[in-house]
Amino acid sequence: MRPEMREYNYDWMMGSTLKAASNLANGFPKEAALALNYIPYARGASKALMDEGDPGIQLFKLLSNYYENILLAHSRGKKLVATSFCFSPVIFFAMDIVPVCMEMMTGLGNILWKRGMSDYLDFAFEAGLPETSCSSQRGSMGAYLAGLGETIDFVLNNMAGACDTNANAFAFLSAYLNKPFYQMNSPNTIGDPRSEAYHLADYSAMIRFLEEQTGEKLDYDRLAEILAEVEIQDELITDVEEFHMLKPTPLTPLDNLILYVGRFMFSGRVEYTNVLKALYQKALPKARAGISGLRSGEEKLRVLMIYIDHYTFDFNFWKWFEENGVAHIGSQLSHHFRDTVPYAADLPGSVYSVDTSSPAAMLNTVAQMNARGPMVRSIRGPYDGPFMWLEETLTLARHFSADCAVFNGTPGCRNTWSNNKLMARDLEKAGIPTLILNDDAFDDRVENWDATRERMEEFFTIRGLL
Amino acid sequence: MNFFHKAASSLDVPEIIDWKKSGKKIVGYTCSYLPPELFYAAGVLPVRLRGVETDGLDIGDAYYGPFVCSYPKRILQLAGKGRYNFLDGAVITPGCDAMRRLDECWRKAGDDHPGILPGFFHFFDAPHKDEAHGFAWFVEEIRSLMEKIREYFGVEITEERLLEAIQLYNRGRRLLSDLEALRCNPAPPVSGADAFAAVLAGSVTPRDLYTRALEKWIAQLDSEKTDYRNRKRLMLVGSVNDDIELVRLMENDSGALVVAENLCFGVRAAGGLVAETGDPVEALARRYLGESICPRMFGKYSERLARLKETIQQHRVDGVVMQNIRFCDLHGAENALFERDLEKIGVPCLRIEREYGPLVETGRIKMRIGAFIERIQTR
Numbered sequence: 001m002r003p004e005m006r007e008y009n010y011d012w013m014m015g016s017t018l019k020a021a022s023n024l025a026n027g028f029p030k031e032a033a034l035a036l037n038y039i040p041y042a043r044g045a046s047k048a049l050m051d052e053g054d055p056g057i058q059l060f061k062l063l064s065n066y067y068e069n070i071l072l073a074h075s076r077g078k079k080l081v082a083t084s085f086c087f088s089p090v091i092f093f094a095m096d097i098v099p100v101c102m103e104m105m106t107g108l109g110n111i112l113w114k115r116g117m118s119d120y121l122d123f124a125f126e127a128g129l130p131e132t133s134c135s136s137q138r139g140s141m142g143a144y145l146a147g148l149g150e151t152i153d154f155v156l157n158n159m160a161g162a163c164d165t166n167a168n169a170f171a172f173l174s175a176y177l178n179k180p181f182y183q184m185n186s187p188n189t190i191g192d193p194r195s196e197a198y199h200l201a202d203y204s205a206m207i208r209f210l211e212e213q214t215g216e217k218l219d220y221d222r223l224a225e226i227l228a229e230v231e232i233q234d235e236l237i238t239d240v241e242e243f244h245m246l247k248p249t250p251l252t253p254l255d256n257l258i259l260y261v262g263r264f265m266f267s268g269r270v271e272y273t274n275v276l277k278a279l280y281q282k283a284l285p286k287a288r289a290g291i292s293g294l295r296s297g298e299e300k301l302r303v304l305m306i307y308i309d310h311y312t313f314d315f316n317f318w319k320w321f322e323e324n325g326v327a328h329i330g331s332q333l334s335h336h337f338r339d340t341v342p343y344a345a346d347l348p349g350s351v352y353s354v355d356t357s358s359p360a361a362m363l364n365t366v367a368q369m370n371a372r373g374p375m376v377r378s379i380r381g382p383y384d385g386p387f388m389w390l391e392e393t394l395t396l397a398r399h400f401s402a403d404c405a406v407f408n409g410t411p412g413c414r415n416t417w418s419n420n421k422l423m424a425r426d427l428e429k430a431g432i433p434t435l436i437l438n439d440d441a442f443d444d445r446v447e448n449w450d451a452t453r454e455r456m457e458e459f460f461t462i463r464g465l466l
Numbered sequence: 467m468n469f470f471h472k473a474a475s476s477l478d479v480p481e482i483i484d485w486k487k488s489g490k491k492i493v494g495y496t497c498s499y500l501p502p503e504l505f506y507a508a509g510v511l512p513v514r515l516r517g518v519e520t521d522g523l524d525i526g527d528a529y530y531g532p533f534v535c536s537y538p539k540r541i542l543q544l545a546g547k548g549r550y551n552f553l554d555g556a557v558i559t560p561g562c563d564a565m566r567r568l569d570e571c572w573r574k575a576g577d578d579h580p581g582i583l584p585g586f587f588h589f590f591d592a593p594h595k596d597e598a599h600g601f602a603w604f605v606e607e608i609r610s611l612m613e614k615i616r617e618y619f620g621v622e623i624t625e626e627r628l629l630e631a632i633q634l635y636n637r638g639r640r641l642l643s644d645l646e647a648l649r650c651n652p653a654p655p656v657s658g659a660d661a662f663a664a665v666l667a668g669s670v671t672p673r674d675l676y677t678r679a680l681e682k683w684i685a686q687l688d689s690e691k692t693d694y695r696n697r698k699r700l701m702l703v704g705s706v707n708d709d710i711e712l713v714r715l716m717e718n719d720s721g722a723l724v725v726a727e728n729l730c731f732g733v734r735a736a737g738g739l740v741a742e743t744g745d746p747v748e749a750l751a752r753r754y755l756g757e758s759i760c761p762r763m764f765g766k767y768s769e770r771l772a773r774l775k776e777t778i779q780q781h782r783v784d785g786v787v788m789q790n791i792r793f794c795d796l797h798g799a800e801n802a803l804f805e806r807d808l809e810k811i812g813v814p815c816l817r818i819e820r821e822y823g824p825l826v827e828t829g830r831i832k833m834r835i836g837a838f839i840e841r842i843q844t845r
Contacts (some may be wrong), residue, residue, distance in 0.1 A: 168762075411533040
């Protein structure tokens with residue numbers, strides 16, 4: 001790691017950047033435009049979010065709050081838990097624990113900093129995480145391994161059985177920092193009584209772990225309040241998902257990111273509800289008028305990302321969609337699996353319901369919700385198994401009228417790289433042109449964005465899609 | 467010794483061929499978390515799947531992506547070439563992400579290469595945790611597999627037959643403990659390559675023949691007549707390895723002797739006894755899930771470190787060679803932790819990344835091991 005990087009606390013750097021950036025929109029447009037000249041590195045990302053209007057500005061504030069919560073957690077007497085984006089944070093908010101979501105933070109660092117997270121990625125490797133392991137955790141984790149973040153109090157992960165590389169990174173973090181650890185585990189199937197009972201038992205044991213770490217019992221009244229907020233959010237997400245099915249979609253490419261980043265960071269909190277309301281309000285007039293959310297106003301192509309997005313500098317990935325008139329109709333991260341979404345009937349095992357009638361019902365609700373996060377939901381079992389990756393993708397492609405599918409991930413993903421060729425073959429057989437990208441979504445040194453962009457353009461041109 | 471080396475080095479094991487000729491069934495399995503006793507009790511020969519004797523990866527690479535460990539790819543390669551066509555069944559276990567995807571890759575390869583997919587093809591969903599609910603799940607998985615065996619092979623696995631199988635496997639385990647005790651001697655009577663071959667052979671040969679051969683061989687070992695005095699004592703740990711040549715490479719002309727391993731194909735997996743009282747299924751579950759010997763059991767690092775330290779002490783290990791197959795994140799990360807914690811207490815460690823399969827990197831590995839032994843000698 002460059003010596004100068006060791007001079008700064010990573011959380012403080014990110015928190016300060018985001019706090020300043022989130023204030024940009026408070027002034028007059030001319031003031032904001034002038035201010036952008038003074039932040040050459042963060043200008044592109046800041047402008048991209050501000051150009052999204054209210055949802056983007058709300059997201060900035062959300063991100064700023066997220067870091068503020070981390071930075072002030074200990075002074076507020078709260079514990080910090082290192083966790084994954086696949087873990088629903090509602091239980092943390094119910095227990096007054098502050099989550100530190102590693103993958104989200106790596107993605108943000110890449111988008112905001114020109115050098116990306118390379119220094120921290122490399123430090124994690126020096127500390128012992130193999131260079132071939134997933135970069136999504138390795139980035140921000142490197143900062144914590146180097147002692148450059150806030151002190152993590154304990155570690156919690158739910159990826160064993162769905163993504164062993166992810167689970168392994170968190171196990172490593174706990175062993176390296178000598179912090180308590182609870183690992184949850186997914187069986188090979190979803191939606192059947194046996195796996196649901198397993199999830200409930202595992203989640204209940206996890207609650208006992210959290211109670212031990214915090215010294216506080218889970219307050220079910222507080223959980224009920226959080227779940228009531230989840231209900232409001234799920235309703236809004238369902239509406240937004242319905243908008244997304246319209247052809248053309250009234251949503252912008254970046255709206256997908258706003259949707260899931262907010263959920264991973266603040267599900268169950270009113271801050272996220274505000275983001276969703278802003279998204280809804282922005283899209284509603286266009287939905288009514290049948291207008292595309294793209295700035296060009298013309299939707300040339302609808303692309304379904306079958307795994308994750310590309311978190312390169314300045315939101316360049318999403319900008320490419322905008323500039324080329326391509327609608328981004330969601331990814332494995334952005335689509336939601338509440339039983340109210342229009343595609344729920346086609347994937348009954350993949351969806352959860354909310355029941356706040358009793359503590360036991362609430363516990364089961366959060367356990368099943370947690371088991372239906374990204375990855376844990378659909379890449380736990382064989383890709384061609386019931387409700388798994390292929391079935392989910394075909395269902396989403398049908399409901400969202402996908403013209404083609406793109407796989408983007410990280411070379412560290414043993415799981416998807418062990419069957420993405422099989423997926424592509426089956427999707428092509430089903431008439432969906434499919435591209436597999438070889439880049440690293442969190443590390444531009446593996447393949448720079450320009451090369452990735454060219455591969456996408458080559459695919460769309462050769463297949464006659466654009 | 468030939469019995470062990472032949473079984474450990476090739477897929478064409480005479481005892482497997484004889485078994486097949488006699489009309490009996492054979493099932494392959496991928497992971498040390500599957501109790502082979504279940505098959506033995508059903509009169510079916512359990513054979514641990516390996517990737518030895520591959521001469522290319524065209525089939526493995528066709529289904530798996532490029533960023534995946536070469537071990538499951540080589541198993542798939544052999545299956546695709548028909549080398550595993552003698553199997554009547556196969557059981558895939560989620561040892562890690564790449565291994566569990568052998569399920570789909572093999573099935574899909576079976577569509578393109580007719581005849582390579584065994585008739586009995588089962589996914590044994592071993593959980594990654596041994597708490598009460600994990601244990602209960604594992605017990606159910608065992609019972610479900612027993613039922614599937616009954617349905618497919620038409621054989622009832624009775625409690626008595628299962629207990630007999632457990633007792634037979636335990637006899638082998640006791641013998642391996644005897645072997646390990648001999649390797650603890652200042653003058654071990656056996657090379658690391660021979661000892662490793664003896665352990666490996668147990669994963670592919672009929673257990674009764676194996677146990678008899680092991681008993682006879684160990685009785686002949688004599689510490690008084692050893693050639694292995696005054697060598698630097700190494701331990702080999704890390705990713706799956708079933709290649710005796712790697713052990714030979716460490717020992718030949720190096721002045722070193724491999725006196726212990728902590729490997730998936732080694733005594734680590736073959737070691738601990740299964741209880742011979744109580745419910746045999748639960749006893750198997752306790753043994754196979756409960757020992758947390760593999761980094762697939764996340765959060766059990768301190769237990770594994772303690773076990774490693776104990777072996778290092780008992781076997782008077784001078785240095786530990788930690789290898790991981792490229793893209794094996796689980797062992798790669800754990801090796802780094804082991805290195806940190808063992809070097810702290812004065813145990814020299816060497817970390818090597820390598821490919822599974824024919825030793826294409828002999829020169830590089832030999833040079834690094836040579837340098838490591840020099841380091842130990844100067845201590």
